[in-house]
Amino acid sequence: MKLHLKVWRQAGPQDAGRFENHTVEGVTPDMSFLEMLDVLNNKLLAQGKPTIAFDHDCREGICGSCSMMINGRAHGPTRGTTCQTYMRNFTDGQTVVIEPWRARAFPVMCDLVVDRSAFDRIQQAGGYVSVNTGGAPDGNCLPVPKDNAEKAMDAAQCIGCGACVAACKNASAMLFVAAKVSHLGLLPQGQPERSRRVLAMVAKMDEEGFGNCTNQYECEAVCPKAISADFIARMNRDQIGSTLIPAE
Numbered sequence: 001m002k003l004h005l006k007v008w009r010q011a012g013p014q015d016a017g018r019f020e021n022h023t024v025e026g027v028t029p030d031m032s033f034l035e036m037l038d039v040l041n042n043k044l045l046a047q048g049k050p051t052i053a054f055d056h057d058c059r060e061g062i063c064g065s066c067s068m069m070i071n072g073r074a075h076g077p078t079r080g081t082t083c084q085t086y087m088r089n090f091t092d093g094q095t096v097v098i099e100p101w102r103a104r105a106f107p108v109m110c111d112l113v114v115d116r117s118a119f120d121r122i123q124q125a126g127g128y129v130s131v132n133t134g135g136a137p138d139g140n141c142l143p144v145p146k147d148n149a150e151k152a153m154d155a156a157q158c159i160g161c162g163a164c165v166a167a168c169k170n171a172s173a174m175l176f177v178a179a180k181v182s183h184l185g186l187l188p189q190g191q192p193e194r195s196r197r198v199l200a201m202v203a204k205m206d207e208e209g210f211g212n213c214t215n216q217y218e219c220e221a222v223c224p225k226a227i228s229a230d231f232i233a234r235m236n237r238d239q240i241g242s243t244l245i246p247a248e
């Protein structure tokens with residue numbers, strides 16, 4: 001397969017940036033999108049030109065670092081991470097536009113690499129359990145309703161990739177924050193800090209410059225881990241309750 005790429009190039013955060021055209025040949029259907037970019041980078045290296053910077057680590061859909069817009073969609077045409085998107089989803093001769101995440105809170109560092117440390121700071125604001133939970137208890141010592149356990153596991157699947165922010169016209173981080181608030185708030189160990197957690201994480205989200213939710217559901221549509229927008233409603237209920245009855 002031969003592809004025509006329009007790739008965003010930006011030397012640094014202050015650079016205006018521009019699209020650059022490239023042609024990649026010898027692409028096979030079983031290559032991942034990142035492997036296709038590796039082919040292009042090898043070609044650029046051989047020509048003595050600067051390679052295209054992009055983030056990646058696990059290449060297994062786990063770390064959440066392979067963030068990029070592909071033809072205007074976060075992570076590309078399938079509902080998976082970019083590293084788990086395969087070239088069989090593209091056609092020979094197709095033009096593919098590749099851009100970094102678009103959000104003020106995720107400034108572009110270089111080419112397709114954005115700074116997602118705002119997510120880390122939201123986590124640091126309250127996305128943890130600081131009480132001493134001791135060693136792993138016997139399974140039946142701490143009863144957890146099955147529904148809660150399953151919902152907590154669903155929420156815990158969030159890999160912090162930022163696709164939800166990139167897809168949202170408000171650049172809202174509500175789905176990410178809701179997943180992090182919920183996976184702790186649904187379990188017994190997360191109860192002592194539940195109110196403080198949701199208030200602190202939402203406040204930090206606002207401070208970092210993310211927008212608010214206006215129920216567009218774009219976040220849910222692109223989330224590679226299928227995090228449900230229902231978690232946003234749950235977080236809003238948690239936040240309102242915590243505002244009315246503040247934590248001590």
Ligand code: SF4
Pocket residue numbers: 064157158159160161162163164165175176179219222223224225226227
């Ligand atoms: S909620 Fe989904 S899209 Fe958003 S950061 Fe988590 S895994 Fe990525």
Ligand code: FES
Pocket residue numbers: 055056057058059060061062063064065066081082083084
């Ligand atoms: S490189 Fe880790 S999720 Fe894609």
